[in-house]
Amino acid sequence: MAAPKPRQTGWPIMPTDAASFLSIEQVTYAYPGERPTVERADLALTPGAFHCLVGRSGCGKTTLLKLAAGLLLPTAGSVRIKGEPLAGPSQKIGFVFQTPSLLEWLPVLDNVLLPISLKRRVRPADRGTARELLALVGIGDYGHRYPRQLSGGQQSRAALARALVTAPPALLMDEPFAALDAMTREELQDDLLRLTRERGTTVLFVTHDIAEAVYLGTDVSVMEQGRIRFSLPVDLPGLKGAESRYHPRFTKLCHEIRAAMGLRSEAAA
Amino acid sequence: MNAVRILSPTLLLVFGLAWEAGVHLTGVSPIVVPPPSAVLAVLWDGLVQGWLWQHVWITGLETVLGFALGATIGFLCGLVLGEVDFLRRLLWPYVLASQLVPKLALGPIFIIWFGFGLTATVVITALICFFPLLENTITGLQSAPPEKRDLFRMLGATRLQTLLRLKIPSGLPIIMSGVRVAIVLALVGAVVGEFISGGKGLGASIIAAQGMMDSTLMFALFILITLMGMLFYQIVVLAERWLLRGWQKGNEQ
Numbered sequence: 376m377a378a379p380k381p382r383q384t385g386w387p388i389m390p391t392d393a394a395s396f397l398s399i400e401q402v403t404y405a406y407p408g409e410r411p412t413v414e415r416a417d418l419a420l421t422p423g424a425f426h427c428l429v430g431r432s433g434c435g436k437t438t439l440l441k442l443a444a445g446l447l448l449p450t451a452g453s454v455r456i457k458g459e460p461l462a463g464p465s466q467k468i469g470f471v472f473q474t475p476s477l478l479e480w481l482p483v484l485d486n487v488l489l490p491i492s493l494k495r496r497v498r499p500a501d502r503g504t505a506r507e508l509l510a511l512v513g514i515g516d517y518g519h520r521y522p523r524q525l526s527g528g529q530q531s532r533a534a535l536a537r538a539l540v541t542a543p544p545a546l547l548m549d550e551p552f553a554a555l556d557a558m559t560r561e562e563l564q565d566d567l568l569r570l571t572r573e574r575g576t577t578v579l580f581v582t583h584d585i586a587e588a589v590y591l592g593t594d595v596s597v598m599e600q601g602r603i604r605f606s607l608p609v610d611l612p613g614l615k616g617a618e619s620r621y622h623p624r625f626t627k628l629c630h631e632i633r634a635a636m637g638l639r640s641e642a643a644a
Numbered sequence: 645m646n647a648v649r650i651l652s653p654t655l656l657l658v659f660g661l662a663w664e665a666g667v668h669l670t671g672v673s674p675i676v677v678p679p680p681s682a683v684l685a686v687l688w689d690g691l692v693q694g695w696l697w698q699h700v701w702i703t704g705l706e707t708v709l710g711f712a713l714g715a716t717i718g719f720l721c722g723l724v725l726g727e728v729d730f731l732r733r734l735l736w737p738y739v740l741a742s743q744l745v746p747k748l749a750l751g752p753i754f755i756i757w758f759g760f761g762l763t764a765t766v767v768i769t770a771l772i773c774f775f776p777l778l779e780n781t782i783t784g785l786q787s788a789p790p791e792k793r794d795l796f797r798m799l800g801a802t803r804l805q806t807l808l809r810l811k812i813p814s815g816l817p818i819i820m821s822g823v824r825v826a827i828v829l830a831l832v833g834a835v836v837g838e839f840i841s842g843g844k845g846l847g848a849s850i851i852a853a854q855g856m857m858d859s860t861l862m863f864a865l866f867i868l869i870t871l872m873g874m875l876f877y878q879i880v881v882l883a884e885r886w887l888l889r890g891w892q893k894g895n896e897q
Binding site: 464468479481523 | 816
């Protein structure tokens with residue numbers, strides 16, 4: 376008889392730190408002379424998890440994401456990647472911003488290759504990788520165009536390809552689809568899920584859209600006034616895909632999160 | 645759109661004809677207001693016989709040299725002041741003060757330093773071109789949006805890489821509008837510089853024509869200077885369009 380695996384009997388929601396890829400421990404951040412925007416936040420991401428962070432504007436979720444990226448350093452507490460404390464922007468992390476932030480003067484393919492070309496000479500193999508990625512995000516024919524010649528959705532796709540080109544084990548995303556129309560957003564959500572699941576990428580995804588968080592996430596945390604108020608795992612067994620959006624369990628989870636955010640939901644009454 | 649294209653040159657023609665008729669009807673002296681026909685005849689004469697070309701060449705050379713010198717130094721100083729906060733704060737009042745000195749008033753001292761002729765005019769022209777490039781380069785470098793700066797930090801870019809591959813290209817539209825201002829000022833600087841330093845060139849020719857009360861030649865020179873200005877400006881606009889091709893919306897041609 377084999378020894379029992381402790382993880383199976385452990386806490387399913389909050390994994391121990393040893394198992395997490397990215398862990399945020401008691402992190403506080405305050406801009407000089409102001410009250411903290413993030414206060415004693417705890418968050419742990421297991422490898423391959425898709426963790427969504429929801430909250431109102433100004434609740435500190437973007438600040439927390441920047442702390443996780445190493446773009447900001449915590450005033451107190453620590454951010455660790457595989458147990459190593461983070462002292463600055465890490466190359467193990469890809470970041471997708473609110474706006475696509477493509478460089479207007481470079482064709483899309485060169486934009487996707489930017490993370491590589493800043494490090495070393497671009498090889499023909501890299502171009503191949505970039506072209507494949509563009510095809511995977513559905514804009515394979517647009518590599519030679521300039522960003523301004525692309526629609527908003529296509530620009531977001533290019534930004535996603537750029538974040539993935541170095542195959543980072545973790546991806547941090549700051550409301551990347553917020554500016555897109557509903558149909559384009561749904562397409563991009565499905566593409567994102569497919570790409571990150573294929574590669575086993577760990578994701579921390581910030582959004583203000585509860586339905587988006589439940590649809591994408593394996594875990595959802597609610598943030599309020601700089602603190603993480605509430606976390607819950609999303610269990611929609613065998614229900615990922617467009618039809619899950621209309622499943623009663625999906626709706627129930629959305630209501631739970633709404634309630635945790637202190638929002639009144641008419642349908643739940 | 646097409647109507648405007650036809651109408652615009654027609655306007656010039658109508659204006660010229662009205663001027664011509666006005667001169668003949670009022671009987672005003674051609675020394676005061678020369679008729680366009682006489683101006684064009686002198687211009688044609690000068691270009692065909694060739695004695696105008698050497699002046700065009702000299703003024704063109706002064707403009708291009710002064711522009712290249714002033715714009716390059718202005719751009720490089722803009723890079724340094726744009727990147728180093730401390731230097732910008734330290735030197736800005738002096739840079740501004742230096743711009744408020746009327747540079748043409750410096751002409752006489754430059755003639756003492758550099759002698760009559762090309763050098764003094766080139767230096768005046770360069771001084772005039774310096775400021776638009778300096779100011780627009782500083783503004784341009786600061787125009788890169790914060791998200792793109794964060795992107796470069798995330799990607800581990802060095803300070804030099806961020807400057808060369810983010811800040812300068814981001815600021816290029818602003819820097820190029822400085823170039824457009826500078827090229828126009830450069831020609832003015834060269835012509836007026838010649839007023840003071842004399843010798844050859846279109847500006848010097850205007851002073852010479854004034855000495856002979858030859859207002860017909862003066863008008864011919866005005867036309868020539870305007871045409872040169874338009875040519876220089878168009879070259880810059882074409883260069884700008886090529887450099888900023890990525891900024892244009894719509895489909896590729």
